[in-house]
Amino acid sequence: MSLSPSLGSPHPWLRELKSEERGLYLIHLLLTCANHVAACNLENANATLEQISMLASPDGDTMQRIAAYFTEALADRILQTWPGLHKALNSTRMVMVSEEILVQKLFFELFPFLKIVFVLTNQAIIEAMEGEKMICEPAQWIALLQVLSARPEGPPHLRITGVHRKKEVLDTIAHRLIEEAEKLDIPFQFNPVVSKLENLDFDKLRVKTGEALAISSTLQLHALLAFDDETMKKKSPLLLKSSNGVHLQRFKPMNQSTLGDLLEKDMVNGYTRSPDSTSLSPASLNSSTSMNMESFLNGLWCLSPKVMVVTEQDSNHNGSTLMDRLLEALYSYAALFDCLESTVSRTSLERLRVEKMLFGEEIKNIIACEGYERKERHEKLDKWFMRFDLAGFGNVPLSYFGMLQARRFMQGYGCEGYRMKEENGCVVICWQDRSLFSVSAWRSRK
Ligand SMILES: *[C@@H]1O[C@H](CO)[C@@H](O)[C@H](O)[C@H]1NC(C)=O
Ligand SMILES: *[C@@H]1O[C@H](CO)[C@@H](O)[C@H](O)[C@H]1NC(C)=O
Ligand SMILES: *[C@@H]1O[C@H](CO)[C@@H](O)[C@H](O)[C@H]1NC(C)=O
Numbered sequence: 001m002s003l004s005p006s007l008g009s010p011h012p013w014l015r016e017l018k019s020e021e022r023g024l025y026l027i028h029l030l031l032t033c034a035n036h037v038a039a040c041n042l043e044n045a046n047a048t049l050e051q052i053s054m055l056a057s058p059d060g061d062t063m064q065r066i067a068a069y070f071t072e073a074l075a076d077r078i079l080q081t082w083p084g085l086h087k088a089l090n091s092t093r094m095v096m097v098s099e100e101i102l103v104q105k106l107f108f109e110l111f112p113f114l115k116i117v118f119v120l121t122n123q124a125i126i127e128a129m130e131g132e133k134m135i136c137e138p139a140q141w142i143a144l145l146q147v148l149s150a151r152p153e154g155p156p157h158l159r160i161t162g163v164h165r166k167k168e169v170l171d172t173i174a175h176r177l178i179e180e181a182e183k184l185d186i187p188f189q190f191n192p193v194v195s196k197l198e199n200l201d202f203d204k205l206r207v208k209t210g211e212a213l214a215i216s217s218t219l220q221l222h223a224l225l226a227f228d229d230e231t232m233k234k235k236s237p238l239l240l241k242s243s244n245g246v247h248l249q250r251f252k253p254m255n256q257s258t259l260g261d262l263l264e265k266d267m268v269n270g271y272t273r274s275p276d277s278t279s280l281s282p283a284s285l286n287s288s289t290s291m292n293m294e295s296f297l298n299g300l301w302c303l304s305p306k307v308m309v310v311t312e313q314d315s316n317h318n319g320s321t322l323m324d325r326l327l328e329a330l331y332s333y334a335a336l337f338d339c340l341e342s343t344v345s346r347t348s349l350e351r352l353r354v355e356k357m358l359f360g361e362e363i364k365n366i367i368a369c370e371g372y373e374r375k376e377r378h379e380k381l382d383k384w385f386m387r388f389d390l391a392g393f394g395n396v397p398l399s400y401f402g403m404l405q406a407r408r409f410m411q412g413y414g415c416e417g418y419r420m421k422e423e424n425g426c427v428v429i430c431w432q433d434r435s436l437f438s439v440s441a442w443r444s445r446k
């Protein structure tokens with residue numbers, strides 16, 4: 001089989017390819033297409049997209065699904081050079097808050113990642129708060145309330161501040177936490193702060209002297225990197241997502257042949273990262289009150305948290321060229337889609353929702369956006385390490401006990417593709433050999 005039929009000639013044989021051959025061919029086409037998009041060669045990009053569309057499918061196998069989202073992202077990137085068309089196509093799109101809450105809930109339920117993160121985060125917070133009578137501001141949740149209520153010295157006075165751009169999300173969290181605290185009879189206050197991270201006013205966190213502060217940030221900080229080239233103004237925050245109780249599920253062990261293997265093969269076929277000459281108009285900046293990463297971390301440092309637990313996507317999606325980002329994103333999203341392929345049926349509506357509304361949107365942002373609009377700037381743990389270190393934070397190694405609990409949880413999950421490894425006192429959660437999320441804990445160095 002030739003992997004390069006002349007562009008634009010649909011061959012009936014394309015439809016008869018077996019899954020693995022089709023996967024390889026799709027990768028080949030995606031890389032070809034990305035090269036055309038990067039070189040602003042619309043005609044060729046159009047022809048390649050047409051070919052991909054005959055093979056990709058949002059409800060097919062992993063690679064067909066991935067290809068569907070990457071082509072959408074590549075097409076979106078092209079369209080951004082015609083802002084009128086782009087806006088018109090987007091003009092009736094609405095993101096409903098209820099959908100956003102739903103998709104976060106599905107991400108929590110369909111993957112073990114956040115559950116493991118919460119085990120590690122809560123354990124780090126509890127250890128840092130040992131013996132404290134007053135605690136304010138840990139960002140989590142019901143499991144934490146439960147453990148605190150069982151402390152031998154009795155529950156502390158607890159204030160949780162949640163920062164989110166949508167009031168409805170905070171209302172949902174508040175409702176659940178207040179209900180739980182009443183049940184457990186813990187003195188508790190919820191302080192909702194409706195704000196984007198980059199505009200957060202640190203005073204609104206109402207941290208009082210003498211209070212012990214724990215900060216938890218889950219999959220949020222990277223968005224601030226978008227402001228790095230820009231203004232340095234106020235200071236600010238952190239935050240978290242709501243958890244919805246732990247749902248354990250058992251899954252069959254999965255097939256080990258991974259998309260990474262496929263990608264690897266195609267790399268050998270001679271695709272290298274090429275410089276990318278497209279320059280898209282950076283979105284006009286509206287950041288007069290936005291902070292960049294440095295001022296934000298500085299603001300956190302000044303609050304002297306007893307502990308700050310940070311979870312981030314452990315990927316390198318902040319490369320400067322389209323090709324760099326496309327390749328890295330193919331690897332990591334292939335791994336995430338593979339998790340679902342191994343554990344959830346292809347026809348599951350929940351799976352489709354998470355793939356489209358969460359991963360599809362992230363992929364689009366990584367591939368199609370530039371400048372201030374490119375928020376999904378996931379970076380690897382070593383970069384975060386350097387960044388926190390420079391900002392005056394010292395690493396707090398996650399405890400043996402926390403890791404043991406997380407490992408036990410993962411084993412109980414019953415799906416052996418998920419792994420966890422320790423890296424310099426931090427934890428990296430993987431699918432097979434691919435790192436996907438990092439969890440690290442920090443404290444202000446004096
Ligand atoms: C786009 O590609 C399709 C399929 O190859 C082709 O029929 C069509 O003429 C192309 N459009 C343009 C504007 O090049
Ligand atoms: C597209 O629509 C969404 C939802 O309304 C909005 O958040 C986004 O900024 C729009 N994108 C563009 C480029 O207009
Ligand atoms: C995975 O699937 C492929 C073909 O679908 C099969 O050849 C291989 O043996 C499977 N691997 C495992 C570990 O089951």
Ligand SMILES: *[C@@H]1O[C@H](CO)[C@@H](O)[C@H](O)[C@H]1NC(C)=O
Nearest residue numbers: 225226228229318319320377
């Ligand atoms: C990540 O994004 C920031 C902000 O634009 C930039 O300064 C930095 O160089 C980027 N990192 C890489 C590896 O490109």
